[in-house]
Amino acid sequence: MDINTFVTENEVAIRLSFFFGMFFIMALWEILAPRRALTVSKILRWTNNLALVFLNSFILRLLFPAAAVGMAVFASEQGWGLFNYYQLPFAVAVILSVIIMDGMIYLQHVMVHAIPALWRLHRVHHADPDFDVTTGARFHPLEIILSMLIKFAVIAVLGPPVVAVIIFEVLLNATAMFNHSNVRLNRNVDKVLRLFVVTPDMHRVHHSVEEDEANSNYGFNLPWWDRLFGTYKAQPRGGHEGMVIGIYDYNKPEQVGWLHKMLVLPFIGQINDYTINRRYHIDRHNEE
Numbered sequence: 320m321d322i323n324t325f326v327t328e329n330e331v332a333i334r335l336s337f338f339f340g341m342f343f344i345m346a347l348w349e350i351l352a353p354r355r356a357l358t359v360s361k362i363l364r365w366t367n368n369l370a371l372v373f374l375n376s377f378i379l380r381l382l383f384p385a386a387a388v389g390m391a392v393f394a395s396e397q398g399w400g401l402f403n404y405y406q407l408p409f410a411v412a413v414i415l416s417v418i419i420m421d422g423m424i425y426l427q428h429v430m431v432h433a434i435p436a437l438w439r440l441h442r443v444h445h446a447d448p449d450f451d452v453t454t455g456a457r458f459h460p461l462e463i464i465l466s467m468l469i470k471f472a473v474i475a476v477l478g479p480p481v482v483a484v485i486i487f488e489v490l491l492n493a494t495a496m497f498n499h500s501n502v503r504l505n506r507n508v509d510k511v512l513r514l515f516v517v518t519p520d521m522h523r524v525h526h527s528v529e530e531d532e533a534n535s536n537y538g539f540n541l542p543w544w545d546r547l548f549g550t551y552k553a554q555p556r557g558g559h560e561g562m563v564i565g566i567y568d569y570n571k572p573e574q575v576g577w578l579h580k581m582l583v584l585p586f587i588g589q590i591n592d593y594t595i596n597r598r599y600h601i602d603r604h605n606e607e
């Protein structure tokens with residue numbers, strides 16, 4: 320059996336075991352060495368965040384049973400995309416595909432912040448009043464569907480090897496749980512790690528209520544895009560313990576904690592804050 324057949328036949332098992340394995344490790348790490356004290360009941364957040372995760376998995380399976388991997392298989396059968404057209408050494412095609420797909424996720428993330436209607440969807444991710452391993456999978460179903468459609472388009476154009484798509488999906492899943500986790504990492508270790516991967520301290524800046532900080536550190540996997548495109552911010556102004564997580568005006572558990580509130584959040588309220596170019600700090604305390 321070649322590797323393509325093996326990974327496509329065992330895709331769900333591979334992804335689930337990585338998901339639960341990583342989830343367990345990060346959840347345990349958060350208990351043993353937490354970075355910040357949580358502000359909201361963990362039971363409320365976890366049950367509702369995880370309920371959203373299950374709802375999203377169900378919707379995705381229903382709408383796109385073959386998912387991104389199926390699209391990659393289809394593209395290769397049709398000879399679609401760059402890497403199906405130009406034959407590169409397998410390893411080179413895999414590595415380039417993973418890096419390019421990660422760059423696309425970065426651009427997509429910038430886009431959902433930049434376009435007001437999409438920011439409405441993406442707000443659900445940011446409205447989590449705390450930041451831990453479950454935040455990493457907390458996305459509105461419509462954003463999940465949008466992500467999948469963008470991924471299909473990228474795969475059709477890129478024609479990545481099937482294995483690259485699986486590596487990318489598993490990697491993105493694992494790093495999203497890692498970089499959203501509420502874990503304490505030695506400052507020096509963090510410094511070295513964030514040369515290669517987005518660390519929790521790096522991504523936490525992006526979950527700040529402050530506009531200039533929320534409009535920074537869009538990377539999910541590789542930290543290079545933010546440095547390359549000028550959206551990198553090393554640390555939050557208020558420090559990791561002092562910074563406020565979430566979005567202004569929608570940060571009370573009764574507003575954003577329950578599943579049904581998350582589902583309707585995109586459709587309520589005005590969207591005139593967090594505009595993309597607001598990368599400077601407004602001192603709200605001294606405004607009046």
Ligand SMILES: [Zn+2]
Nearest residue numbers: 428432441525
């Ligand atoms: Zn974001």
Ligand SMILES: [Zn+2]
Nearest residue numbers: 444499522526
């Ligand atoms: Zn995030």
